[in-house]
Each structure stands twice: as structure tokens, then as C-alpha cells.
Amino acid sequence: MNEVVNLFKRFVTAMSRQISTILAIAAYENDRRSTTSSVGAWESLISPLQIMLFFIGIRVGFRFLMSGGSNLAGGTTDLYFNIVIFMAAGFTIYFPFRQLAIQALSGLKLRSPLYYRRIEPLDILLALSINNIRALLTLTLGLMGLIWALTWEFRMDSPGLALCIYLLTVFMAIGFGICLVFLGKYNKFITRLIKRIINRILIFTSGLFFATFELPEYTRPFVTWNPVLHAVELFRYSLNNEYPIPDISLSYLTWCSLILMGFSLILYRTNESSLLEAVDD
Amino acid sequence: MSGLVSPVSGEILGNSVIGWPVGGEGGLDRKLRISHSVKFLSAVYSDCLDQSLVSIDEFWGILSDVGIDPGLVIKELPKNQKDFFALALSVLFSFDCYLIPKTRFLMSKPAKALRELLLKQLEGKMLFTTSANVQFQREFCTDGIVLGPLGQILFAGKLLDVIQWADENLEDFGMPELEDDNFDLNLNLNLNLKNSESVGDGIGGEF
Numbered sequence: 001m002n003e004v005v006n007l008f009k010r011f012v013t014a015m016s017r018q019i020s021t022i023l024a025i026a027a028y029e030n031d032r033r034s035t036t037s038s039v040g041a042w043e044s045l046i047s048p049l050q051i052m053l054f055f056i057g058i059r060v061g062f063r064f065l066m067s068g069g070s071n072l073a074g075g076t077t078d079l080y081f082n083i084v085i086f087m088a089a090g091f092t093i094y095f096p097f098r099q100l101a102i103q104a105l106s107g108l109k110l111r112s113p114l115y116y117r118r119i120e121p122l123d124i125l126l127a128l129s130i131n132n133i134r135a136l137l138t139l140t141l142g143l144m145g146l147i148w149a150l151t152w153e154f155r156m157d158s159p160g161l162a163l164c165i166y167l168l169t170v171f172m173a174i175g176f177g178i179c180l181v182f183l184g185k186y187n188k189f190i191t192r193l194i195k196r197i198i199n200r201i202l203i204f205t206s207g208l209f210f211a212t213f214e215l216p217e218y219t220r221p222f223v224t225w226n227p228v229l230h231a232v233e234l235f236r237y238s239l240n241n242e243y244p245i246p247d248i249s250l251s252y253l254t255w256c257s258l259i260l261m262g263f264s265l266i267l268y269r270t271n272e273s274s275l276l277e278a279v280d281d
Numbered sequence: 282m283s284g285l286v287s288p289v290s291g292e293i294l295g296n297s298v299i300g301w302p303v304g305g306e307g308g309l310d311r312k313l314r315i316s317h318s319v320k321f322l323s324a325v326y327s328d329c330l331d332q333s334l335v336s337i338d339e340f341w342g343i344l345s346d347v348g349i350d351p352g353l354v355i356k357e358l359p360k361n362q363k364d365f366f367a368l369a370l371s372v373l374f375s376f377d378c379y380l381i382p383k384t385r386f387l388m389s390k391p392a393k394a395l396r397e398l399l400l401k402q403l404e405g406k407m408l409f410t411t412s413a414n415v416q417f418q419r420e421f422c423t424d425g426i427v428l429g430p431l432g433q434i435l436f437a438g439k440l441l442d443v444i445q446w447a448d449e450n451l452e453d454f455g456m457p458e459l460e461d462d463n464f465d466l467n468l469n470l471n472l473n474l475k476n477s478e479s480v481g482d483g484i485g486g487e488f
Binding site for chain 2: 024025032033036112115
């Protein structure tokens with residue numbers, strides 16, 4: 001019995017140390033960026049906010065031009081969502097995924113903490129994803145709160161589903177990030193090429209600017225292979241259950257997420273030592 | 282020592298915390314502030330800070346005595362202050378085993394206060410060094426090992442015997458005595474010393 005208690009105590013101690021290490025690296029990254037930015041610690045929020053507003057601007061501007069200057073909002077998606085909520089819902093799923101993929105491909109620029117023996121590459125990856133998730137969730141909830149306050153229309157039909165989708169996306173992003181970390185070690189030209197390709201594929205197939213039901217049926221297979229699209233659409237669906245989601249499946253997202261996470265952990269476990277390149281003193 | 286390569290054989294006698302190289306600053310980004318760095322390492326090595334004989338207030342006091350403000354960015358510090366901060370940070374935490382590759386700054390006059398704190402922290406602990414600084418060896422070490430070019434043990438014993446053996450025999454092996462800072466270029470002479478109280482402690486890596 002004592003052995004079990006001791007084992008449990010050791011497990012709790014190790015886990016709490018791991019969590020505090022990851023949170024410390026997350027703070028390290030934010031602190032590091034804050035000293036070179038004119039907005040200080042707000043940098044971690046301002047930077048994604050700029051991109052988010054830029055994307056919303058593109059979507060609204062494009063719709064405005066298409067409608068001949070009469071309509072600012074989002075076409076048929078207007079029936080279900082305010083355009084800002086529509087975009088923010090997509091962005092909150094897409095952006096952490098994209099950020100982690102790019103950071104991983106860049107070869108974990110935050111390599112210095114590996115100098116300390118207690119810190120492992122996975123800790124750095126998890127810390128980066130925590131920073132991305134924190135920033136994006138803060139922005140999304142802030143924007144949603146703002147829009148709900150302005151329009152006085154609060155709607156979140158399935159908060160449980162929203163939470164599940166979010167967690168599955170986070171698992172998938174971490175799995176994808178771990179796989180890409182190993183690619184980031186190779187030739188810089190190839191990694192830059194992959195980074196650009198992945199960035200564009202993610203932007204145009206993740207449903208950030210469009211809804212699946214807006215697409216003609218024969219074009220849907222070109223985008224529905226992307227599990228991020230499923231996550232984005234299901235997240236929107238969880239906000240408003242009337243939102244149509246043809247060809248979108250929760251089970252596809254779940255499988256993709258779990259398989260990617262499982263595969264990446266095996267890959268990491270067997271190749272961890274190749275990532276241990278600390279900066280020499 | 283870093284655990285990257287598994288031991289071929291042997292027995293693990295205890296789980297010990299091995300610190301980063303004393304005075305080493307490789308893990309801290311130059312864009313971090315002093316306070317950020319301390320906060321980061323305090324979180325990662327919180328258990329070592331709890332056991333430390335040096336309090337955090339004492340630490341900040343020592344830094345302020347040499348004009349290091351917590352709000353300063355590491356890259357803005359002049360070299361001597363940077364060395365002082367890196368050494369002070371290593372001394373703040375209580376490790377079971379200290380690694381001391383360089384002793385030039387540690388044995389300098391400005392680092393006298395830190396040297397005393399390190400001696401205090403080392404009570405009952407172990408240190409490994411490759412320094413050839415005799416003053417450091419006499420002050421901090423009790424035992425030594427002379428290694429050959431391929432890592433073979435040429436001589437092991439008490440510090441004074443090792444120094445005497447090295448003086449008499451190293452030239453026969455065609456090995457010039459090393460300056461302190463050359464240790465990372467050429468490890469022909471590798472003195473491996475430990476504090477007297479630590480004899481019998483097993484270092485099996487940190488788990």
C-alpha cells in the first residue's frame with residue numbers, strides 16, 4: 001500500500017514540476033518578446049490581433065466589393081452569424097494551429113532553455129502552444145463579448161461541443177507541431193518552402209473565409225480532407241446549432257486528432273535526442 | 282553527466298540534482314531582464330531554491346551592491362556585471378552536484394562574496410571541476426583524477442598527491458599543463474575533484 005502511495009506522490013510531484021516548468025517557459029517567451037516590443041507585454045496579444053483584424057478586413061472588404069458597395073457583411077453566413085463572430089470562431093481554431101506549425105518548422109527558436117537539464121523540447125513546444133492558446137482565446141472571447149454587447153444577441157448553443165472541439169484541435173496542433181519539429185532540422189530552403197505551402201494551404205482550406213455550405217457540392221472534397229476545416233465548422237456549429245455543416249464530421253476530426261497526437265508522441269519518444277541542441281555557453 | 286548518453290554499467294546509488302555549469306548563462310536569452318531570468322529559474326528549480334542556504338533577499342542585496350538592477354536587460358550589462366549575475370544565479374540554488382568548468386571569474390576579487398556563498402552551499406554537496414587553477418583546487422577540492430588522452434585514469438587520489446604526481450609525470454606523457462580557460466579545447470588534464478563531505482555520495486543522474 002505504501003508503495004502505491006509513494007508512487008502516487010512521486011507522480012503528483014513530477015507532474016506539478018512539469019507543469020510549472022512549462023508555465024515558466026511560456027512566461028520566458030512572453031518576457032523575451034516584451035523587452036524588444038514598444039508595447040511591452042501586450043505584444044503577445046497585439047500581434048495576433050493585428051492579423052485577425054487584417055483577415056476580418058479582407059473578408060469584409062471583399063464582400064463589400066463583390067456586392068457593388070452596398071453590403072459590408074458576409075453574404076449567406078449572415079443568416080447565422082455576425083461576420084466578426086464568424087471570422088473570430090474560425091481564427092481561434094486556425095491560428096494556434098498555424099502558429100505552432102510555423103514555430104515548429106522554424107526549428108524551435110526558443111532553444112536556449114534546453115541548456116537546463118530539466119527542460120525538454122516537448123516542454124518548449126507545449127509552452128509555445130499555451131501562449132498561442134491564451135492569446136487567441138482572450139482575443140476571441142473579448143471580440144465575442146464585444147459583439148454580443150453591441151448586438152445584445154448572446155448565443156452559444158453547445159458549450160460542451162465547443163470545448164471538445166477546441167481540445168481536439170489543440171491535441172491535433174501539438175501533434176502536427178511535433179511532427180514538423182523534426183522536419184525543421186533539415187535544409188533551410190526546404191523548410192521555408194514547406195512553411196509557405198502549409199501556410200497557404202491552411203489559410204485557403206480551413207474555412208476561415210468561407211462556410212462549407214456556401215461551396216458547390218462538387219468542390220467540397222477539395223477542402224473537406226482538411227481536419228482543421230472540420231474543427232472550424234464544428235466550432236461555429238457549437239455556437240449556433242442552426243448553422244448547416246454538410247460533409248463535416250466530428251468523428252473524422254477525432255480520429256485525425258488522436259492518430260496525429262499518438263503518432264507524434266511515438267516519433268518524439270524515439271527521436272527526442274536529435275532535438276537536444278542547446279545553445280553553448 | 283548531462284544524461285544524454287546512458288551509462289554502460291554501474292549502479293545508481295541516489296537521485297541527485299545536477300546543476301548547470303556554474304557561471305554559465307547559455308540558457309538565458311540576452312533579451313530577458315534580470316528579474317525575468319530569476320523568475321524563470323526559480324520556477325524550474327523551485328525545489329533547489331527552497332533548500333538553498335542563500336535567501337532570495339540576500340541574492341538581490343548582493344546584486345544591488347554591484348549595481349545590477351532587476352529591471353535591466355541582460356544584453357545591456359557590461360561583461361563583468363554579466364559574469365557576476367551568471368555566477369550569482371548559479372550560487373543561489375542548492376544542487377546536489379555542482380559543475381564548475383571555469384574558475385577565472387569565480388576566483389577573481391569581485392567574486393569574493395559569491396565564493397563564500399558557494400562554499401556555504403557546497404557543505405555536504407559535491408562538485409566536479411576541470412579547472413587547473415591551483416588556488417581554486419586547494420580551496421574547494423579534496424580529491425583528483427588525472428586522465429589520459431583517451432580518458433583512461435592515469436592517477437587518482439588525494440588532491441596534493443594528484444598535483445604532485447601531475448607535476449612529476451605529465452611531461453613524460455607529452456602533456457603540457459593547461460591554462461584554466463583552455464579546458465574546453467583540450468581535456469588532456471582532467472582534474473575531477475570533490476568536496477570532502479561528499480565522499481560516498483552516489484551521483485546517478487537526475488530523474
